[in-house]
Amino acid sequence: MFGLMPGQIAMKKKKFMITMLVVLVVGVGAALVLHWYLSLPPGPVYATEKDFREVLLSTDGKLPQPQQTVIKPIPINRPVRLAIGGLGFDNNEQNQRLADLVLVELANAPGLDLVERQALNAVLTELSLSLTGLVRAKDAVRVGKLLKADWFLLGTGTKIGGTNSVVVRIVDVQTGILRNAAVFSADQPLPQLAADMAAFIKQSRQDAASAKTRLYLAIGGFADLSLNNRLASFPRPTTWLPHGSIQKQRRDIA
Numbered sequence: 577m578f579g580l581m582p583g584q585i586a587m588k589k590k591k592f593m594i595t596m597l598v599v600l601v602v603g604v605g606a607a608l609v610l611h612w613y614l615s616l617p618p619g620p621v622y623a624t625e626k627d628f629r630e631v632l633l634s635t636d637g638k639l640p641q642p643q644q645t646v647i648k649p650i651p652i653n654r655p656v657r658l659a660i661g662g663l664g665f666d667n668n669e670q671n672q673r674l675a676d677l678v679l680v681e682l683a684n685a686p687g688l689d690l691v692e693r694q695a696l697n698a699v700l701t702e703l704s705l706s707l708t709g710l711v712r713a714k715d716a717v718r719v720g721k722l723l724k725a726d727w728f729l730l731g732t733g734t735k736i737g738g739t740n741s742v743v744v745r746i747v748d749v750q751t752g753i754l755r756n757a758a759v760f761s762a763d764q765p766l767p768q769l770a771a772d773m774a775a776f777i778k779q780s781r782q783d784a785a786s787a788k789t790r791l792y793l794a795i796g797g798f799a800d801l802s803l804n805n806r807l808a809s810f811p812r813p814t815t816w817l818p819h820g821s822i823q824k825q826r827r828d829i830a
Contacts, residue, residue: 650784652687656726658777659691659749661716663731664742664762674766674773678729681774687781691723699723713747713754720749727755729777733762744773746780756780 650656660675672693679690699722705715716728731744740762746755758776760769 647784647788649786650687652782652785654687655689656687656781656784657689657691657724658682658727658729659696659716659720659723659725660729661696661719661731663729663744663773664733666733670766674770677767677770678773678777681770682777685774685778685781687785688777691725695723713745713752716747717749717752720747725749729773739763742769744776746777755784 660678662671663674663678665671665674676693679693682688682690696719699719702722703719705719713730716730720726720728726749728747728749729744730747731742734741734743736759742760742762743757744760745757747753748755756776758773760772760776762769764772
């Protein structure tokens with residue numbers, strides 16, 4: 577810094593420090609923005625017309641057929657161990673009463689072994705779960721494996737056509753696959769609702785004794801495609817189940 581006065585040297589050092597500080601701030605800001613952008617959840621991926629043309633060209637104009645699976649039958653003389661989780665009521669006591677009534681209806685049913693309530697409660701306590709909160713398939717798989725269960729019965733309360741209803745599902749604990757589902761009216765007396773659910777479970781167990789070709793279906797969310805999101809109450813994924821006369825209606829899912 578020959579030929580520069582002390583004041584000029586100090587000024588240059590000050591400018592240099594300010595420049596470095598600005599570069600540092602900009603760099604930190606850019607890093608934070610990049611981190612925020614990378615942490616955003618992935619947006620929806622839409623298939624374009626070009627994608628469809630490429631698929632058709634690669635398959636000579638024929639779309640690939642969905643893969644079908646033949647499920648191995650479960651002989652009726654081989655007991656399936658069944659656990660019962662939350663059945664769609666907000667009140668934990670109601671869930672327990674309904675589950676107990678279903679267990680009574682299933683007593684001595686061929687091809688079924690029932691998980692005792694005490695064993696289920698012990699596992700739920702260990703995992704900090706409640707019966708009312710046990711409605712998701714992934715939780716049922718987790719709890720079911722600890723109970724050495726094969727199937728888990730779960731229920732979700734909903735309204736269909738103005739009717740208070742319960743959507744019940746039988747989840748395979750080993751695979752997480754939904755084996756069967758049904759919709760029942762929740763406005764009927766608990767003993768009748770329990771009898772209907774028990775009949776559904778018995779029929780599902782009978783169906784499992786025969787080998788069937790199954791086509792597995794994955795169901796995602798439904799987007800509101802109306803202008804300005806006018807259909808805010810667009811049906812959720814559960815409402816694809818049968819409408820009309822809800823009571824005792826059922827459909828095989830898997």
